[in-house]
Amino acid sequence: MTVYLVGAGPGAPDLLTLRAARILAQADIVFHDALVAPEVLQIAFRAEKVLVGKRSGRYSTAQRFINKQLADAARKHRVVVRLKGGDPMLFGRAHEEIDFLRRNSIGVEVVPGITAATAASAEIGISLTRRGAARSVAFVTPRVGQGEAPSNWVGAALAADTVAIYMAAGEAAVIAQALIAAGKPPATPVAIVENASLPSARKFAGQLADLAELAAKTHDGPALILLGQVFSEAAAVVRPARGRRAQAR
């Protein structure tokens, strides 16, 4: 008995891995998050699809119930897939499902996926690391669960050269305030990438001091906040105004 815990990547259906596509095509049942694209679910052509995802806390299936559903399905079906947006091992709460399944003697095979930070980096064409300037990248989230102590995400965000903040666009004002209060320079370059990898991708660039203003421009797609010196040229990349104007002439 095995449950495949599969990363669906950042959104674009063709950023799925070959392995993920093969497993989906063989799946009997797929438990998926709300953020997984319909085109990805269609690959699982013969599978029953069960929406169990949580998106920004708007609707949610209790984790305990998801765990039980997965275990029940593993006992009944040959190929059971738990499909999560991005990479399952980064902010995906994968451990809760893995722990439960292992305790119930059900095997888990994890198929990694493209995570939002590298998709966002690809989207704006700016590397997260840069020889001589950025040799460390922190992926953090200020989002904590109910009744959970806030973790020291600020410390990691201060110490790393480049920072990617997940699930954060709705809290941009608080984030900027916390970082600046802790000593991050207000002029630190920032970029926000919404719907990275999708045709609907939108990109914003500026400084940490303007983060809330930039975040207010996003719609309600998943958005990633990037900050660090590597993004100092993001404004030029994000708004190719000169090229557009030239074309319009």
Added chain:
Amino acid sequence: MTVYLVGAGPGAPDLLTLRAARILAQADIVFHDALVAPEVLQIAFRAEKVLVGKRSGRYSTAQRFINKQLADAARKHRVVVRLKGGDPMLFGRAHEEIDFLRRNSIGVEVVPGITAATAASAEIGISLTRRGAARSVAFVTPRVGQGEAPSNWVGAALAADTVAIYMAAGEAAVIAQALIAAGKPPATPVAIVENASLPSARKFAGQLADLAELAAKTHDGPALILLGQVFSEAAAVVRPARGRRAQAR
């Protein structure tokens, strides 16, 4: 004129993305690193393959020459691919190629790849984040270029809950010493994953104090060092000794 800067993922050919596979199949010429698997290169069935990679400094083509080759190829061919192991935007020196190509009015499209840290996490089945315990992950490398000042990778590694250290197995003793001297507890759980995602994958678990000893067990495949409390159960996962013994009876 466009150069596709494509991530080949951690090693397993089927951890390539669908998009990367499609672009490779259309490629006229592929400039690739030494670590890219032959099966991945075979997908580029009609392309000229040019090895330009650097692996652990053992052989290397000067970056300036790679840049020039890419620009020349972009002017001559329709589909030019620069294929890098892992994700191009994480420790891949992508910016040097992107900067050069942009300065020469050649477009760059980046296709993200699965990076070693999430492949290693999938390999040992332990999530890099854990609700209530690990809300920040730092990807760092102690490796610096010739004549380059060492960056503050230790600071990021101290501040983040979970740490993935790239290109580091050969320097495990120095790394452990630096981290412990800076205040990381010697009992911090560590795991080393060599050849993550490949059939030849090997996994080792222990404590920071034993890091050099663990690293000495690796062969010469690419190895990633993971550390943080989330790996406290890694030893049980990495050596399923009980199960094997039971089978042998």
